[in-house]
Amino acid sequence: MDWKALYEQHVTSVMADVEKALNGEPFEGIVFHSGSQHHYHADDREIPFVTVPHFARIVPAGGADHLLVVRPGHKPRLVRNVPRDYWYEPPVQPDHPYPQILDCVEVDGREAATAAAGDVSKLAYVGDDPKFAKALGIAAAAQQPARLLARLDWQRAYKTPYEIECLREAGRRASVGHAAVRAGMQQGWSERKLHAAYLEAVGTMENHAPYTNIIGWDEHAAVLHYQSKDLDDPKGKRCFLIDAGATHLGYASDVTRTYATAKAHPVFVDMLDKMDSLQRQLVAKVKPNQGFVDLHDQAHRGVAAILSETGVSRGSAEQTYEEGLTHPFLPHGLGHHLGIQVHDVGGHQQGFEGGKVTPPDQYPFLRTTRVLESNNVVTIEPGLYFIPMLLQKHREGPKAARIDWDLVDALTPCGGIRIEDNIVVTETGQEDLTRPFIPGHNGGA
Ligand code: GLY
Ligand code: MN
Numbered sequence: 001m002d003w004k005a006l007y008e009q010h011v012t013s014v015m016a017d018v019e020k021a022l023n024g025e026p027f028e029g030i031v032f033h034s035g036s037q038h039h040y041h042a043d044d045r046e047i048p049f050v051t052v053p054h055f056a057r058i059v060p061a062g063g064a065d066h067l068l069v070v071r072p073g074h075k076p077r078l079v080r081n082v083p084r085d086y087w088y089e090p091p092v093q094p095d096h097p098y099p100q101i102l103d104c105v106e107v108d109g110r111e112a113a114t115a116a117a118g119d120v121s122k123l124a125y126v127g128d129d130p131k132f133a134k135a136l137g138i139a140a141a142a143q144q145p146a147r148l149l150a151r152l153d154w155q156r157a158y159k160t161p162y163e164i165e166c167l168r169e170a171g172r173r174a175s176v177g178h179a180a181v182r183a184g185m186q187q188g189w190s191e192r193k194l195h196a197a198y199l200e201a202v203g204t205m206e207n208h209a210p211y212t213n214i215i216g217w218d219e220h221a222a223v224l225h226y227q228s229k230d231l232d233d234p235k236g237k238r239c240f241l242i243d244a245g246a247t248h249l250g251y252a253s254d255v256t257r258t259y260a261t262a263k264a265h266p267v268f269v270d271m272l273d274k275m276d277s278l279q280r281q282l283v284a285k286v287k288p289n290q291g292f293v294d295l296h297d298q299a300h301r302g303v304a305a306i307l308s309e310t311g312v313s314r315g316s317a318e319q320t321y322e323e324g325l326t327h328p329f330l331p332h333g334l335g336h337h338l339g340i341q342v343h344d345v346g347g348h349q350q351g352f353e354g355g356k357v358t359p360p361d362q363y364p365f366l367r368t369t370r371v372l373e374s375n376n377v378v379t380i381e382p383g384l385y386f387i388p389m390l391l392q393k394h395r396e397g398p399k400a401a402r403i404d405w406d407l408v409d410a411l412t413p414c415g416g417i418r419i420e421d422n423i424v425v426t427e428t429g430q431e432d433l434t435r436p437f438i439p440g441h442n443g444g445a
């Protein structure tokens with residue numbers, strides 16, 4: 001892979017985007033700030049630093065208080081802050097060609113960065129610290145200006161070849177952790193031990209993960225963002241869900257697999273096979289001009305069929321769907337844009353200039369309402385869960401007789417199912433960035 005050529009082309013493409021975003025705006029350019037270091041309340045301990053995403057999209061330089069000064073027609077200038085400090089190590093730099101492509105200068109501290117940035121008073125500021133923006137001489141109206149930000153957010157959904165390769169590599173890195181966890185899970189390890197095995201296999205630290213690993217046995221699989229890790233050996237060992245990713249040069253992967261053991265209820269095993277088929281069918285439908293709301297709706301139709309075929313619902317697939325019985329079983333969206341942020345920006349944006357398309361009332365948690373276009377990258381992650389607090393009101397509702405509650409009770413100790421891959425929209429269809437690296441629950445691709 002010629003990363004230098006890819007990155008060079010990425011920078012050229014992003015600079016063209018920035019120029020387009022500035023069109024008609026009263027700014028001569030943009031100062032992108034990598035972000036400020038924050039501390040815990042009333043404490044001098046640092047909160048793990050996360051780079052402002054708009055900066056991270058252009059330079060994978062770790063650490064706070066770098067400035068990237070972008071003026072159309074000029075080489076972008078990176079003012080990299082390398083504090084002379086004996087308390088902390090300077091930010092570790094990735095093996096990356098950016099110093100050869102950008103105009104780079106190193107400084108020690110904010111004041112030196114301000115001086116090195118030069119006169120940026122006619123530029124907009126994109127970052128997280130109004131005080132720093134003011135010190136740079138940038139007026140309040142030019143800090144995080146709404147229309148400019150909307151345009152930049154919109155553009156982030158269109159990935160360059162460099163970004164797609166970063167996302168692919170993030171998936172490949174996650175695959176090593178998924179393989180280690182799969183092997184440990186077969187030994188019946190605790191969630192804590194599996195989590196540690198994941199980080200060790202990926203070769204990362206917890207605060208460098210793109211999100212908190214979700215690693216849950218049995219009922220924990222039904223807690224959508226289950227954040228704890230049980231230290232004790234699992235008791236039931238019926239089913240296991242892992243939702244874990246990795247990063248590469250700031251880009252995230254977000255992958256989920258669910259496994260059933262020999263102790264799982266046979267209906268759950270059947271459901272898992274069916275959910276795997278459904279997820280593949282939904283992935284195959286990803287293509288340009290495909291509306292995501294429609295795809296999400298198709299996921300509900302698919303789950304309705306599974307509930308009906310397995311006898312969880314007593315009606316036909318059509319009745320199950322029409323009566324809204326899928327909602328407590330699939331209470332999240334089918335997926336989201338993926339990039340620098342695991343839930344990448346712009347999912348509800350109407351267009352380049354901003355605006356909002358809210359999800360339909362019946363699907364409030366759907367994270368994207370956009371129509372897919374080539375080079376968008378999204379997750380496809382249908383789920384089917386047994387969540388007691390959501391099912392409770394249906395037990396007492398007018399459609400209660402439509403559900404086989406004895407079967408639901410028998411399946412509840414298995415928790416739930418989610419299967420998630422990362423998909424790039426191509427000119428004619430899609431490419432799955434993660435399945436080739438992370439086999440399905442039955443070992444097949
Ligand atoms: N890992 C969080 C999600 O799948 O959206
Ligand atoms: Mn996930």
Ligand code: MN
Pocket residue numbers: 254335336379381420
């Ligand atoms: Mn996801």
